[in-house]
Amino acid sequence: MADHQRNAPRPDFLDKPTLTGERVLLRPVTVDDVPALLPMFRDAGTSRLTGSHDGGETDEARIRGWYDTRRDQDDRLDLAVVERATGQVVGEAVLNEWDPSNESCGFRICLVPGTRGRGLGTEATRLIVGHGFERLGLHRVSLEVYAVNPRARRVYEKAGFVAEGVLRDALLWEGERVDATVMSILAPERFRHRGRPESAGHPRI
Template identity: 85%
Template sequence: MVDHARRATRPGFLDKPTLRGERVLLRPVTVDDVPALLPMFRDAEASRLTGSHGDGEPDEARIRTWYETRGAQDDRLDLAVVELTTGNVVGEAVLNAWDPGNESCGFRICLVPGTYGHGLGTEATRLIVGHGFEQLGLHRVSLEVYAFNPRARRVYEKAGFVAEGVLRDALLWEGERVDAVVMSILAPEWFRHRGRPEAADHGPA
């Protein structure tokens, strides 16, 4: 049975929170963040790992228009990832494709080149996914990761995402067809380990 009163009191996707961790802070992304985020759009490796087809220099005017409108979206949450030690915007974390009838949504994260491998993505993932379950009342958060991006898959696994299946030949990249792995995390799993499944699995018997 759905608790309609409880659902009505929850913040919605139009509410744009600020979430603070030990290494990163997530806050609403704005058009002023575009200069810091542009390296994501210009980096060939980032385009490959995210399967972003495009020709030439990214359209900065179009990108600015996109980020100008993020604060008004009531069906997705776009947050800038800020590194606390430097104050620099180092990427974005997004809950999107909201399906209110099934209490689910998608997730994606992208960091600017040169910021990988320091735990920033893992913490940002835990912060925004935790917000989705604990504040937005989601039941399922899902994503797709390409087979040639094992580093990203490991980040998602560390935050509690579980592989569900494979979309065969989902991406055609420079003549190569690449599988995509579908992953998800469910609310009962999140509330069991809070985004740290390895610690939960190795806890007291």
């Protein structure tokens, strides 16, 4: 094992921070947020965009059980996305699949129906990804986005994620095979453009 790996501090995923932006506030998600998040689980359109074959989840007790354990997870960070103007929970942002040996983790975000298109997801992405690099010492954050979800891909690009390659026919959805694009952002990139590659003079095509 390389010296930098042996000496790298363990990211403190047990620390559940509150991150504040102009439009959104991210805070630890709790079981009390479930009523606001339920539409996200039960929306057919959301299930298609995220490739969730178990979409349409209606077992509120099971969902509440899941969220009731989020505060105790030491290998992932689950934060509720709160719209500051209304105080309403509008989704969740998550750092997961932590790989300590490679100082990397995965990222996902999902907003409840009716809240997209207002810049909330872009700002939430910048906040939690910035936390991953600046406070947790991560080197790489990655995700996969399906070809049927170009709006999400644009959000990720605006926050600095770069396409790495395509997983062909990664999803089978109602008889249709859908590609997924692997995207990532690295610490040196994030520290250079602060999650705003376009304003930093690096326009994205």
